Amino acid sequence: MCRQLLPAGNTSVGPWPAQTLFFSVSDRRSRARVFHVSATSLDEAWQQGVDWVQAWSAATQRSEPMWLRVDVVTSVRAMAWSQFQEQLQQVKRNYLRYGLALDEGFRHAFTEQEINANAMVYGGAAIAHAEVNMGHLQRYGRIRFGEDFAPVLLPSSPVYLLTTAGVFCDEQGRAHTLSGQGPDAGRRDLAELDAATVRGLVRSGAEYLARQVQEDGRFIYGRFPCFDRRIDTYNALRHASSTYAMIESWELIEGGELKAAIDRALVYLVERLIRTCQLPDGRRAAFLVDEVGQEIKLGGNAMAILALVKYSEVMGTSACADLLERLGTGIELMQDPRSGAFTHVLHARNLKVKEPFRIIYYEGEAAFSLCRLYGFSGNPRWLAMAEKAFEHFIASRHWQHHDHWLSYSVNELTRYRPEEKYFRFGLQNIEGHIGFVRHRRTTFPTLLELMMASSQMLRRLQDRPELGHLLADLDQETFREALVHRAHHMLNGHFWPEMAMYFKQPDSIVGSFFIRHHSFRVRIDDVEHYLSGYVAYHAWLMQQQTQVAVEACTPLPEGCP
Incomplete structure (x- = not known):
């Protein structure tokens, strides 16, 4: 053959x-x-x-x-x-x-x-x-x-x-x-990236993450595979976010070993990485504490909320409700109630400010987690905090960052507050960036996340004719083409066996995802972003199939040939 x-x-x-x-x-x-x-x-x-x-x-x-x-x-x-x-x-x-x-x-x-x-x-x-x-x-x-x-x-x-x-x-x-020449060189030819193929990619990536969860629930954080050099540092935020991606994946593919790994990772998250303390006003707040520098990151609390809310929804449990309330209170402590702006990093030992700002990701992560917490608990306090954050985002023109977490957060916010200012922010976050998504040489998996969250928001916007003027400057066909291209291009960051076989220990990386310009690095958060993007892309493909089927069955108006 x-x-x-x-x-x-x-x-x-x-x-x-x-x-x-x-x-x-x-x-x-x-x-x-x-x-x-x-x-x-x-x-x-x-x-x-x-x-x-x-x-x-x-x-x-x-x-x-x-x-x-x-x-x-x-x-x-x-x-x-x-x-x-x-x-x-x-x-x-x-x-x-x-x-x-x-x-x-x-x-x-x-x-x-x-x-x-x-x-x-x-x-x-x-x-x-x-x-x-x-x-x-x-x-x-x-x-x-x-x-x-x-x-x-x-x-x-x-x-x-x-x-x-x-x-x-x-x-x-x-x-x-x-394939021969070009960005696809060296990996298998695929006739199309259909739903079954995407599902297989999610399965292999999620199974890789599951294999990294040790008996105590702590991940093997990552490796540089050329010479199988382990990355020995750790990041509590990425522990939480990688667990979140595993739960997203389990919702699509299920599997007993994946579920067991999720449970171990969550136990480690809750028992080893999250601390609860009493605030001066008597309230109890919980914080995800990073062992490196003993610091509390805004994004850490956000990702812990996202993981626990997703687990609670998928598994149909309310066991984490009290802890989620405390984690939300922790974010509340880090938000200015007047401006809506967030403080990014605190000292874990005394809750004093360590860094007012560190990275834009934390902002969108926090707002997204507050919206998700509202959706889970129904407590309007969390939605009010998210809206206050968006006052700050809009005033500070955060859309200029074209950040995927901002797309996640505005997509979620418009589910509950379908207001023009929020839809406009979401459109601004992608406008002028679609060419970058289409032509960026690196696989850059967060770009697919950006596009998928934006596409969900656009779908709802299209159902609101009174806001149709917002779409006047968006070429939706170009948007769709860039989205599909990015999903296909990310195949070049997958460790197919025909690529993994040349590295020092192929079975330790096969089925995972890598970052080529960082020495083919495989880190849990690298894999996480590919998984989240492909889980959303699978849902999008299924929506497209459903839409085609519905259109095929829709009777023509009377009098049409």
Whole structure:
């Protein structure tokens, strides 16, 4: 099957080999072993590669199902080593999308996936562009080609950029064709991003998060997968927000192991991360306390509320009602009752102000959580606080930040207060930003969240003809196209097995989501944002299907042909 799906080979004519194939195999637990062959025909190269895979399997006595990937070189571009290094300065770090051969005979050649997964063109976090890392190149080169690998690369030495396309066979023997050039390069081709596919992405991402929840309920916070380096810091806010994303996902896909992980994470949240204290006026307030710096973040309380409200709604329980009241009181302490503005960070030991402002995210998170708390409890106090916050947001022109949490909050507020000023704010938060959503090279998952929350608000606005004038400046078709494009582009931040296999410990990252320009970082909050965006996108796709079905069944007016 793999051979039949393999694309046509090299069409470039030059001193290099006529046809070259890369064979990559992995047991799913360790970095792929790669072997490449060159020949005068694809059939000849294929047979050589098959012989190698069989010999490798016999020598290593591998009996379990493996991942197999075969890439064929489809085009070659020659340049001097110095020119290659200069061109890398125009490439965002980790965004090299070509393979590389170091000699015209392709004796020493690497695929794009090998280069990026081994940080061979990564100069460090302080360097924004790609840069050859000779230490990593030589380290991996010795693994691939032997201890005598020591290329002499003078400024004038010719090197060769390679484009490839290929096929991947998973552990169940299913074959997937792989994209060639462009942002989709290296991952499987998908005919469409339909509801079933999105549901599968949510399932794999949520199952990844569930695997990170340890027995005590604390997450494994994250890792840099090139060399499987764990991230040892912790962030209580992201614990709460990742738990929230798991609950959103469970509502769509369910699953016993996911539910058990959610319960463990919530116990840790409630018993270890949240503290209750008595205020001078006698009220009891609760705060999410971050162990780093012993500080209370406005967004921390907000995310704890969002997680507990969502859990309460999905599971049909009111067990957290008193705690939610105390967490809301904590936010109330951090809001100026006159202006509606929030204080962002307090010292946990004495509730004194540590930072009046830290990051715009906290503002939208707080307003969103107050609206959600109102929806759960019916207490008008929380909605009044949210409206007061929006007085501040509007006066301060917060819409200029185009923040996804602001879209979440205004979408939720307009459910209860469908007033023109709030709809206008929501539109301003996306207007002028749609081109950025459409063309941003990074996967930037919060942009899909921004668009999904905005689309929900637009749907309600369209049902209010008296406010139709607000839509005059919004090109809704362009909006829809940008939304769909962003959902598709985010597929390039998913650790498909055909990509995960090149990293140090594939089974620790497969099915998760990554941030490419941060060394393919996989952190719980990275995965969280992809999940929230795709959960909402799944709902949107189902709405589209329902709308099409309804329109198909709607009878034509009398007299129409």
